[in-house]
Amino acid sequence: MKESFFRSMTWLHTWVGLLLCWLLFLIFFAGTISFFRHEISLWNQPAVHSIAHNKQQQHTLIESGLGYLREAAPEANRWWVGLPSERQPELQVSHRHAQGEGKRDKWVDERLDPNTLSQIDGLVDTKGGNFFYRLHFDLHYMDRKLARWLVCFASLFMLIALISGVVIHKRIFKDLFQFRPQKGVRAWLDAHNLSSVLALPFHLMITYTGLVTLIFMLFPNPAETLYDDGLKGFRADFYPERQRIEASSEPLKVPAFETAFAHFYQNWPDQKIKRVIIDHPSNTASSIKIYGDNGTLIRDEYPFWQYSGTTGELLKTARLDPSNAEMLYGGMIAVHSGRLAHPGLRWLYFICGIAGCIMIASGCVMWAKRISARLKPGQTANFGLKLVETLNIATIMGLPLATAGFFYANRLLPETLTARADKEVLVFFIIWLVTALISVLFRGKRAWQQFAYANALVWLLLPICNALTTDGNLVTYIQDSKWVLASFDIAFLATALVFYFQGNKLASQAHSKVHSKRSRKRVVAEQEA
């Protein structure tokens, strides 16, 4: 019984792992990059690079933000003031306008320099890190709901593969210290084990909590059982701040915004504010919503206060004192998104994410190697094996290449291009498609090697492209202690280096007459991004 359980788990691990591994690689890859979502948005927006760290008090910032909106959009149905943070230096001021029945309201976003409170010139239209963030769970060119179900399904398979992987791992500690780089498929297995086992707690945590982020789509049943109107009723209870406030036809003559803020500052003087939203600032339905900042707390939803804009009295609060269940649920989502992480922890998240990519990639490659090793001399690869080999190259080599392309597009596309942000994304997908098409024709070791060199070249030239198209470069970043921007250049160069070594490794193997099953462990180390 024990032996058959072991065997059924081995079988399960292999097949569950293979079926969705390329989708999983995409999810892991995009998720890993998304840990630096705001940093990428910063990199993609050179006009923001020179903004000094905010030195203003938060009430000054809120006042000036609201003042700006009062001038710019008195008739908007929503004002939004997002305060600068460690990761986002600018003050965000946005307003929303109703577009009539059945149409989505239109947002207009502006950004101010928090120190001078003047508008930032030269902003470009870009999705920044949000592209990868959305790609992580909404995929792209696809219905959102369908995409999320697919992502859920893949994550479930991932979790099953992880658990069955632990079960089949008889000697978890011995394998942890074992790496045999010159032993063909064994080397791949070792790379797979090493990347899996070292970061296993992270993989389990990130997959489980990832599923929790989409849990109400996956399992709406408890809410449907307890609430007569199902999820809608639950949401009304759990997210009081998301209740829609209907506009009134009566104009607001004397706004009581100042009374409201005075009450807030007096009662919660030390509360750091994340954002302030005012709904219907121009009529009597007006209400002020204040969201507190969670900082490094393991919490997802922000504490919330809602004031009346007509009288200035406190109408409701939420999550000031969360229950244990809210802490559990919110905590899981918080550790998944990593918003709580300071730079050190964020890098750890990133490295563990890369380990996840390596785990998935080495698993895919190992499968193909094992099948091709089983082929008899003279036997040609069947369709399944060809498909796996093509998908392997297309995903593992194509995604980093496409990511580099996305960064180039951000710097090189003309600023006046219409729908520029979408064009950047288009470049990403075109490069990925071209890689996939090439890998249909060439799947051998040579293709891996040339893609590795291509990756090395584009990542190496990226800091140079950045230096030529913006005011800064690696030297000035270090001189001015702009560590975020400096680490971008260093990370680009490091990625190039890894790809270069990988290409060399593959080249030396191609020249030697050793049988093609020799180690290519470097392939797995390449999905730095």
Next chain:
Amino acid sequence: MSQADNALTLRYRLSVLSRFCAAIFGGYFLTAHSVALLSLFISTTKVDAVLYSVCVSILLYCCVFIAVFAVRSLIWIWLVLITSILGLDLLTQYIQGGI
């Protein structure tokens, strides 16, 4: 000989498909009905009961999924899945006063 082989492969393939269906769909509905029932037994506020139930749902799903692959008899698996889903559903309705 080759025909017998083909028949065996087809039968084997169908059994694998059936097992995957049992794990994915059977596991899903079993979990969904279990957490629905569980939420009725957690005596806190409604929001908290929902949150606790959904937080354990994934764990439950994984256990069912793996059990489906660990148990040998396919008929037994389907039998247990279907009866327990029906049983849970009836029990939930009974508690809610639907029956």
